[in-house]
Amino acid sequence: MRKMKIVGMVGILLSMVLVLVACGGEAKNIAIGPAGSATNTVSKLILDSYGIEEGDYNAYEEGFGDAADGVQDGNIDISIGILGLPAASISNLQASAGDVKMLSLSKDAIAHIEENSAYREFTIPKDAYDFLEEDVTTVTAYAILMGNTDTISEELGYELAKVMIENSSEISHAQGAQMTLDNALNGLEDLPIHPGAAKYYQEQGLDFDNPIAELNVSDQPSELVLGTGSSGGTYYPLGGEMATVWNNNIDGINVTNRETSASLENLAAMRDGNMDLGMTVHGPAIDAVKGQGDFNEPITNVAFIGHIYPEIIQIVTREATGIESFEDLAK
Numbered sequence: 001m002r003k004m005k006i007v008g009m010v011g012i013l014l015s016m017v018l019v020l021v022a023c024g025g026e027a028k029n030i031a032i033g034p035a036g037s038a039t040n041t042v043s044k045l046i047l048d049s050y051g052i053e054e055g056d057y058n059a060y061e062e063g064f065g066d067a068a069d070g071v072q073d074g075n076i077d078i079s080i081g082i083l084g085l086p087a088a089s090i091s092n093l094q095a096s097a098g099d100v101k102m103l104s105l106s107k108d109a110i111a112h113i114e115e116n117s118a119y120r121e122f123t124i125p126k127d128a129y130d131f132l133e134e135d136v137t138t139v140t141a142y143a144i145l146m147g148n149t150d151t152i153s154e155e156l157g158y159e160l161a162k163v164m165i166e167n168s169s170e171i172s173h174a175q176g177a178q179m180t181l182d183n184a185l186n187g188l189e190d191l192p193i194h195p196g197a198a199k200y201y202q203e204q205g206l207d208f209d210n211p212i213a214e215l216n217v218s219d220q221p222s223e224l225v226l227g228t229g230s231s232g233g234t235y236y237p238l239g240g241e242m243a244t245v246w247n248n249n250i251d252g253i254n255v256t257n258r259e260t261s262a263s264l265e266n267l268a269a270m271r272d273g274n275m276d277l278g279m280t281v282h283g284p285a286i287d288a289v290k291g292q293g294d295f296n297e298p299i300t301n302v303a304f305i306g307h308i309y310p311e312i313i314q315i316v317t318r319e320a321t322g323i324e325s326f327e328d329l330a331k
Contacts, residue, residue: 027056027057027058028057028058028077028078028321028323028329029057029058029060029070029075029076029077029078030043030047030057030058030059030060030076030077030078030079030080031060031061031062031064031066031067031070031071031076031078031079031080032044032047032059032060032061032080033061033062033063033064033067033080033081033082033261033262034061034062034063034230034261034262035061035261036261036262036264036265036268037229037261037262037263037264037265038082038141038262038263038264038280038281038283038284039064039080039081039082039262040061040264041264041284041293041294042080042082042113042117042119042139042283042313043080045112045113045116045117046080046105046109046113046313046315046326047326048112049105049108049109049110049112049113050106050109050326050327050329050330051330052326052329052330056329057329060076062076062079063229063230063231063232063233063261064079064081064083064087064089064230064232064233065089065230065231065232065233066230066232067079067081067232068089068090068092068093068232068316071093071097071100071316071317071318072093072096072097074318074320077317077321077323078103078315078316078317078321078323079315079316079317080313080314080315081233081313081314081315081316082141082233082262082281082311082312082313082314083233083234083311083312083314084143084174084175084178084234084238084309084310084311084312085124085128085310085312085314086128086129086174087234087314088174089232089233090102090129090314090316091129093316094129094130094131097318099318099319099320100129100131100316100317100318100319101131101316101317101318101319101323102124102129102131102132102136102314102315102316103136103315103316103317103323103324103325103326104136104137104138104325105137105138105139105313105315105326106325106326106327107137109326110137110139113139114139117283118141118189118281118282118283118286119139119140119141119283119313120139120140120141121137121138121139121140122137122138122139122140122310122312122313123135123136123137123138124136124137124138124312124314138312138313138314138315139313140310140311140312140313141187141281141282141283141310141311142186142187142281142282142307142308142309142310142311143175143187143234143235143279143280143281143282143307143308143309143310143311144186144187144188144191144279144280144281144282144285144304144305144306144307144308145160145164145277145278145279145304145305145306145307145308146191146266146267146270146277146278146279146280146285146302146303146304146305147160147194147197147270147276147277147278147302147303147304147305148270148273148275148276148277148278148301148302149194149213149214149215149216149217149301149302149303150215150216150217150273150301151217151220151221151224151273151276152194152196152215152217152220152276152277152305153196153215153217153220154194154195154196154199154215155196155220156196156220156250156253157194157195157196157197157303157305158196158197158199158200159196159246159249159250160196160197160246160250160277160305160306161184161194161196161197161200161201161305161306162200163245163246163249163250164179164242164305164306164308165179165180165181165184165200165204165306167245167248167249168180168245170241170245170248171238171241171242171245172241173234173237173238173241175234175238175308175309176238176241178307178308178309178310179306179307179308179309181204181206183307184201184204184206184306184307185201185206185208185307186307186310187282187285187304187307188208188210188282188304188307189282189286190210190286190289190290191210191282191285191286191289191303191304192210192211192212192213192289192303192304193208193210193211193212193213193303193304193305194213194303194304194305195212195213195215196305197303197304197305197306198210198212210304213302213303216301221276222252222253222254223253223254223256224253224254224255224256224276224277225255225256225258225274225275225276225277226239226242226243226255226256226257226258226275226276226277226278226279227239227258227260227262227265227266227269227270227275227277227278227279228240228257228258228259228260228262228266228279229259229260229261229262229263229279230259230260230261230262231259233262234309235262235279236257236259238279238308238309239257239279240257242255242257242308243255243256243257255277258275262279262280262281263278263279263280263281263284263285264284264294266278266279266280267280267284267285267288267295267299267302268299270299270301270302271288271299271301271302277305278302279308281311285302285304288302289302
């Protein structure tokens with residue numbers, strides 16, 4: 001009897017081993033972005049589109065810079081980031097690791113993401129990075145600038161929008177080239193627009209029918225805080241240059257960029273009166289003003305000031321992991 005029990009236990013253990021092998025062994029370590037960030041939200045949506053639930057993987061809530069270090073060290077298997085194209089952090093990772101692989105999303109996954117968010121299909125061309133051997137299918141949204149309607153006057157909103165467009169050549173970051181009049185209203189969609197920005201764009205001949213936000217500015221502050229993102233991503237360095245350009249071209253203000261966990265934190269900080277300007281993906285901004293998604297109630301004191309650059313979901317691993325797609329994790 002005892003021998004039969006041992007044999008039975010061995011059989012159960014063997015079955016467990018076979019299941020683990022079939023599932024790719026241990027749960028993978030996936031960097032999904034900081035808590036309270038748009039990266040975190042869309043990462044969970046991407047994983048959900050493959051039927052990968054919390055508990056099926058080890059979640060690392062890291063900014064992309066720290067996550068890239070983890071990928072290089074082998075401590076993180078997959079890192080998901082919302083970044084400009086090309087992203088210096090990915091190029092730097094390839095220079096250090098030498099075997100970076102970028103994952104594509106399946107058609108079914110993209111359909112699920114489009115149905116449940118503001119992200120839309122996007123193709124990363126193979127010439128975007130020297131390590132790509134083929135185009136990569138992913139999704140994109142827009143990085144936009146939102147302003148606090150309790151602290152940004154009509155005059156200042158006008159100047160902020162104007163300088164973003166007319167002085168963007170002073171920005172050395174690659175994404176500065178995206179701040180053009182042709183792109184200025186990308187991401188506006190269902191958002192209220194700041195009256196100062198609206199005035200500038202109307203003067204430039206741009207058409208839109210969005211509601212004009214109401215202002216409640218009693219005393220225009222001279223010291224302004226711009227919420228950006230993690231230091232390893234695109235928002236923080238780009239936001240620093242944007243602040244410098246504003247400071248150099250708008251009299252009477254001083255904009256300081258602040259490192260944050262990005263979109264959700266920036267929108268909440270403006271709601272709470274702790275921030276004047278915030279960089280965000282347009283999807284969470286729409287959720288914020290409608291009081292949906294990650295926001296239980298509408299945020300009524302934020303308004304669109306301008307488009308910054310297209311946000312591309314970029315998912316990286318290393319050849320050493322053996323991961324070819326998210327299907328490998330869903331088996």
